[in-house]
Amino acid sequence: MILTITYTQPPATDLGYLLHKNPSRPQTFELSFGKAHVFYPEATKEICTVALLLDIDPIDLVRGRKGASYEGGLFDYVNDRPYVASSFLSVAISNVFGTAMSGKSKDRPELVSMELPLQAKIIMLPCKGGEEIIYRLFEPLGYKVAVEGYMLDEKFPEWGQSRYYTVSLEGKVRLQDLLNHIYVLIPVLDSEKHYWVGEDEIDKLIHHGEGWLINHPEKELITGRYLKRKKSLVSQALKRLLENSGVTADEYEPEAPSQQEENEKKLNLNQQRLGTVIAVLKSVNARKVIDLGCGEGKLLQLLLKDKSFEQITGVDVSYSVLERAKENLKIDRLPEMQRKRINLFQGSLLYRDKRFSGYDAATVIEVIEHLDENRLKAFEKVLFKFARPQTVIVSTPNKEYNSHYANLLEGDMRHRDHRFEWSRKEFETWAVKVAQNYGYNVRFLQIGEVDDELGSPTQMGVFTL
CATH class of the missing domain: 3.40.50.150 (Vaccinia Virus protein VP39)
Incomplete structure (x- = not known):
């Protein structure tokens, strides 16, 4: 699975300072479930692209040693996890680009608060509910969204479309906001997580959703899927979001779920x-x-x-x-x-x-x-x-x-x-x-x-x- 981010404002190599990753030096990071590789396919003054490649060890997944489901491991033997953008990728983003997500840059502090012309591409993203949900989640955040779908098997077109998409995002946005949006919304679109979801996930959602989640028209959908529809956790999360925004629970009426x-x-x-x-x-x-x-x-x-x-x-x-x-x-x-x-x-x-x-x-x-x-x-x-x-x-x-x-x-x-x-x-x-x-x-x-x-x-x- 690959995530790429492209910056097109000269000098474009400033992207390396914002991410704290040198464009001239590929790096590998050991994670509990595999390795994350960071490298730059292109790095010039005009355009600079960083790639995050996640390499999950399928043998460890099968054995249940690393990254296995903590709610039963139902799909440890048959799963798409080594090949798609999932909660594994969100965890890798947090580990590898954590400083950039928090909005810190020692060498280019003035760029941190600036909205920059950025493009992101998430390759092979699972989406439950069809590509419409991708637009519903990203377009309200100001992105121009492009979606490429895939057939289940080109030799058997009657099988129809798969649930996997390559998603391209483009817009003027702070880098830390882009990373936080992707971090939260990848597992929301996939509607799965590879680890136990408890109350600490509320803290993560509130932290990474700061400044944008409360105003998102799909906040109930995002909160529900991010917390795996655990009612008590979802209620707590929505209550905290409201309190942080100054809206009381009595003033708020959640939207009824659509028939779709x-x-x-x-x-x-x-x-x-x-x-x-x-x-x-x-x-x-x-x-x-x-x-x-x-x-x-x-x-x-x-x-x-x-x-x-x-x-x-x-x-x-x-x-x-x-x-x-x-x-x-x-x-x-x-x-x-x-x-x-x-x-x-x-x-x-x-x-x-x-x-x-x-x-x-x-x-x-x-x-x-x-x-x-x-x-x-x-x-x-x-x-x-x-x-x-x-x-x-x-x-x-x-x-x-x-x-x-x-x-x-x-x-x-x-x-x-x-x-x-x-x-x-x-x-x-x-x-x-x-x-x-x-x-x-x-x-x-x-x-x-x-x-x-x-x-x-x-x-x-x-x-x-």
Whole structure:
């Protein structure tokens, strides 16, 4: 991942004095998760460009020694972190350009407070919610914004656009402001952080957002994403921002989230759920996978894209749903080798079926809540006693989290076809009993935005023999 900053006012090499980095000497900085390299691709009186190149060690990420997630490490085995601009880059900016961010320059103090013609480019920036959010975040700060998107795969244009962009910013701005804007907004756009988010993150946000965040039209979005939507932290942060600006909490009414943002949260939850399933399957080295209750094939599509999954099978009780899955997977148009990897058939999870056997892993994603609770024992025997894969992944809604959904009355379920929804305790009690009865171990993962008191919207159990 690369960040470049270009200065075009002669003598342009003054950029080196502002950043405290000599244009004639490349430097390398050791970080806890890799190395940061600083160098100048061009340095003349007319134009000077500095580049910050971050080199993350993927082996250490996999082993969880450095920079691993402190909230479960869900994506330690399958992740984009070594290749994209993320919170790792923000940390590197703070470490390498910390003095410049604080607005200090011994040799050119007069330039610190001046608005300078600066251009910045952030290469391969993940953005949840589409490129519109990039404009919404940077344009109110006075930047001319240019965004370049990328296809998921140019050979398969039907897969559509990726969530990665190269973002160019141009404007007259103080260097310290540019650095602080980028520092805060990179993890906001990515909507992820590689470290535990606690109360100390409020201090960072207030410090780096000083002078601009309180007046930003998207301050609620920025604060919410920066603090990973932890309600107590977000409330504290907004309160402090208001107090610092002289506005009382009684005078302030936060904007209601737009329908687009509500849809974005829902979409992101499904992406996180499926992404976690893929990560777990990769971590156990599964080659043959059966998706029980595959629906219209969203998980199957992801599995098919990854060549490490050699045999993929989808099962559903509904024939019409399987037909839609075939259409979505474009099975009739797949190359012969791809068609041989995937198989779909109709079947019930409540009756023993020899076709369920012979797989490394079985996935049961948002399915069990559609079964009558008194028929779960039949499902348990079919999967854990007779099919008996090495790994079983089961996810289901956490009913405690339902209070976050404004359109649900107390006691309502998320879908009209749900026969039950479990609390975290109820799900764990069931899963532990199943594991004990059939010789499995089980561990639990939380998927989606985590509420400190109510948990996450989706709960997942990973059973292993």
